[in-house]
Each structure stands twice: as structure tokens, then as C-alpha cells.
Amino acid sequence: MVGLLTDTFGRVATDLRVSLTDRCNLRCTYCMPEEGLQWLAKPDLLTDEEIVRLVRIAITELGITEVRFTGGEPLLRPGLIGIVEQCAALEPRPRISLTTNGIGLRRTATALAGAGMDRVNVSLDTLRPHVFKRLTRRDRHHDVLSGLQAAREAGLTPVKVNAVLMAGLNDDEAPDLLAWAIENGYEMRFIEQMPLDAQHGWRREGLITADDILLSLRSRFFLTSEEKELRGSAPAERWLVNGGPHRVGVIASVTRPFCRACDRTRLTADGQIRTCLFATEETDLRGALRRGAPDEEIARIWRVATWGKKAGAGLDAPDFEQPDRPMSAIGG
Numbered sequence: 595m596v597g598l599l600t601d602t603f604g605r606v607a608t609d610l611r612v613s614l615t616d617r618c619n620l621r622c623t624y625c626m627p628e629e630g631l632q633w634l635a636k637p638d639l640l641t642d643e644e645i646v647r648l649v650r651i652a653i654t655e656l657g658i659t660e661v662r663f664t665g666g667e668p669l670l671r672p673g674l675i676g677i678v679e680q681c682a683a684l685e686p687r688p689r690i691s692l693t694t695n696g697i698g699l700r701r702t703a704t705a706l707a708g709a710g711m712d713r714v715n716v717s718l719d720t721l722r723p724h725v726f727k728r729l730t731r732r733d734r735h736h737d738v739l740s741g742l743q744a745a746r747e748a749g750l751t752p753v754k755v756n757a758v759l760m761a762g763l764n765d766d767e768a769p770d771l772l773a774w775a776i777e778n779g780y781e782m783r784f785i786e787q788m789p790l791d792a793q794h795g796w797r798r799e800g801l802i803t804a805d806d807i808l809l810s811l812r813s814r815f816f817l818t819s820e821e822k823e824l825r826g827s828a829p830a831e832r833w834l835v836n837g838g839p840h841r842v843g844v845i846a847s848v849t850r851p852f853c854r855a856c857d858r859t860r861l862t863a864d865g866q867i868r869t870c871l872f873a874t875e876e877t878d879l880r881g882a883l884r885r886g887a888p889d890e891e892i893a894r895i896w897r898v899a900t901w902g903k904k905a906g907a908g909l910d911a912p913d914f915e916q917p918d919r920p921m922s923a924i925g926g
């Protein structure tokens with residue numbers, strides 16, 4: 595019998611984010627230092643079978659309906675296609691998506707779609723190759739663009755493009771990115787930069803906020819807010835561009851957090867449950883898996899962890915502390 599992932603505030607988690615690896619082939623300045631990080635050791639990572647088992651439990655015992663694979667860079671996980679295939683065969687079938695930097699999608703998009711992937715979010719912060727190189731410390735702009743195109747052609751739609759804007763680097767690009775996305779059939783989403791970088795270099799001063807982004811977009815486009823009810827638990831506030839049908843999303847995780855409607859639960863690549871990106875506590879599932887716990891026990895541990903989910907991320911609290919794990923190790 596399904597027993598939902600409910601918390602004390604009455605929220606129900608139905609959207610599972612699964613990190614498949616903490617490794618990445620880019621070094622975005624707002625995420626990781628140039629030299630990378632101390633990666634998780636292979637024996638600590640969940641195996642493909644363990645991941646599929648946990649996703650099955652989440653779907654059949656806990657009411658999860660959406661599964662998003664992320665990382666690190668999920669396309670670096672050798673078993674990705676097989677994992678997707680097995681998750682797509684589960685009953686009831688979850689909606690399956692991927693958050694990726696797009697490098698490698700040119701090669702894998704068709705196989706991913708064939709395995710049962712429904713859609714992708716691709717991260718791209720700039721249309722300028724030299725800015726991309728500065729921002730990611732890698733010269734791969736072209737690979738991302740061709741990966742995006744391959745995703746669209748493979749039917750992994752709607753293809754959403756996520757961009758983080760930073761002062762003095764790419765904060766003048768919002769209207770160009772939106773125009774480009776519309777022209778190419780992608781849905782553009784801008785995300786406020788969050789204090790989740792490994793270097794702990796985030797400062798609220800100088801943050802490019804949702805208001806800044808909207809002001810910049812309105813210099814070129816006429817934006818109308820979609821009905822509030824349509825937003826539901828979706829983190830993005832969506833706006834119709836020039837009366838529609840195209841839309842743009844703005845994710846104001848810092849200035850207008852959406853914690854009250856949060857429907858997410860997270861599984862790290864080493865098998866820890868996190869109820870929030872900013873949680874300072876984790877609950878271990880890997881240990882239970884490896885000592886042979888039955889499905890019902892694992893489901894119970896997950897429910898207990900969810901019950902204790904905090905009201906909000908607490909970014910505005912005077913005692914806010916950035917979590918020890920950076921975004922790349924939690925799964926963004």
C-alpha cells in the first residue's frame with residue numbers, strides 16, 4: 595500500500611531528484627573550484643541496481659510520480675541509459691527527466707528518448723563562447739548547443755534551458771537568451787544564484803535577482819504573469835512573452851522561495867536522502883540497502899526523514915549556514 599511522503603506542514607513529496615554522480619566535466623565558477631573537488635569513492639556510490647530499487651520503492655510505496663536525474667553531470671554515469679530504461683518500465687510509470695550541461699547529448703539523446711526519457715533541462719548561461727569559457731573554465735560552448743539541438747530533434751521536449759546570471763559576466767544577456775530560445779524552440783528559465791558553491795563565495799550583495807531579470811527582459815519583451823494557480827508547486831514563476839504562446843520562467847530561489855509548495859525529495863549519489871537543497875541533515879539509505887533491509891523498512895526510513903522536513907530553506911534566517919555539501923554533490 596502506498597504511504598505518501600508527507601511532512602508536518604502538510605506538504606507531500608511527489609518529485610524525486612536523483613543524483614547519479616558528483617563528478618562534472620565543467621567547472622562553473624558559481625559551483626566548483628577550478629581544480630574540481632574530492633569526488634566520492636566508487637564503493638560509496640549507489641550501484642545502478644541500488645538506484646533502480648530505490649526509485650521503484652519511491653514509486654510503488656511512497657507515491658513518487660516524477661523522477662529527475664541530475665548530478666554532478668548525469669551524462670557521465672556509464673549506466674544512465676539502462677537506469678532510465680528500468681525506471682521507465684516501473685508501474686505506475688513515472689515521468690522521467692534529466693538536468694544536464696548538454697555535453698554528450700548529441701551522442702545520447704536518441705538512445706535516452708528510446709529508453710523512456712521524457713524531457714531534458716539543459717544548463718546554458720551565455721550565448722558567447724568566450725564568456726562560456728570564462729564561466730565554466732572549459733571550451734565546450736559548441737557541444738552544448740549541438741546537444742540542445744539533438745535533444746529537440748529526439749523529442750525530449752519541452753527542452754528547457756536553465757541560466758544563472760552573474761553581475762559583470764552575463765547579466766546583460768537575458769533578452770538575447772530569451773530571443774534565442776524562442777527562435778530555437780526551447781523554454782528559457784533564469785535561476786537566481788544560490789549559496790551552494792563549494793568555495794562558499796556567494797554573497798547576497800550583487801546577486802542578480804528575479805526583479806533584475808524581469809526588468810532586463812521587459813526592455814525588449816512584453817511579459818504577462820501566468821495565473822498563480824498554474825504555478826502550483828513548480829519553482830518557476832512563468833510569464834507569457836508578447837502575449838504567448840512562448841513562455842519564460844524565473845526561479846527566484848533566494849528572493850521569493852517556493853518552500854511552502856515544495857514537493858521534492860532528493861537522493862544523493864551515495865544514497866543519502868535530503869529533504870531540501872539547504873538541509874544540513876541527511877538520512878542514510880545506502881546502509882539499510884546494503885544490510886539487506888526489506889522494501890518496507892526503506893520506505894519507512896524515507897517517510898520518517900520526510901516528516902522532519904523543515905518549513906523552509908532558511909536563507910533569510912540570521913543563523914543561516916550553507917550546507918556542507920555543494921550543489922554538485924547534492925544534485926542540482
Ligand SMILES: C[S@@+](CC[C@H](N)C(=O)[O-])C[C@H]1O[C@@H](n2cnc3c(N)ncnc32)[C@H](O)[C@@H]1O
Pocket residue numbers: 618624625664665666667668693694695696715716717756757758785786787788789790791921922925926
Ligand atoms: C548542479 S547542476 C547539475 C546538473 C548538470 N551538470 C547541469 O549542468 O545541469 C544543476 C543546475 O544547478 C545550477 N547551479 C549550480 N550551482 C548553482 C548555484 N550556486 N546557484 C544556482 N544554480 C546553480 C546549474 O547552473 C545547473 O543549471
